Amino acid sequence: DAGVIQSPRHEVTEMGQEVTLRCKPISGHDYLFWYRQTMMRGLELLIYFNNNVPIDDSGMPEDRFSAKMPNASFSTLKIQPSEPRDSAVYFCASSLTSRTQETQYFGPGTRLLVL
């Protein structure tokens, strides 16, 4: 298996533009997580899905952020409109279950810079 795949790896955009981040989880994993990592706040959970259904989006910072999982092999995280404070590395991770006794497999991340 290729592991969790994220695209793009780097994104530079201007304030106000829409940004879409993509993730393909490991085949057979039922859970998908979106995280954001910054120096100031560390790794923060934004939202997670179980069997394509959003379970907890309490970590989504505001209405400008939305996430979808139309099928078991694809998820998107959208920011519209983007702001400079959204600059961070966004990680997608998947696991067989949500319980932390199960390993989370992280993708390589998308480094987002909003100018």
Place this chain on the structure above:
Amino acid sequence: SQKIEQNSEALNIQEGKTATLTCNYTNYSPAYLQWYRQDPGRGPVFLLLIRENEKEKRKERLKVTFDTTLKQSLFHITASQPADSATYLCALDSSYIPTFGRGTSLIVHP
């Protein structure tokens, strides 16, 4: 409020020595605690998991302890190597969802 604390200062050690990293937490009652390694430009990679009823877990040169009374986990790397240089994150379960500390950077000098 809930807190997970890892030393924000980098730990610098000489090759061959034992590195010890600390993870302290407050207002959590985790059933599990995990340690991950993160290299620059990459996502975290799982290393070890320890359960609340386990005092110690070992894997090759790695050892993790978990003291639920002190609310602390220690992560040891014995016979450290420059290739062990990375950031190490601890993660606690909170309602079955892992919450991550901010990590401690380890630098092993040859």
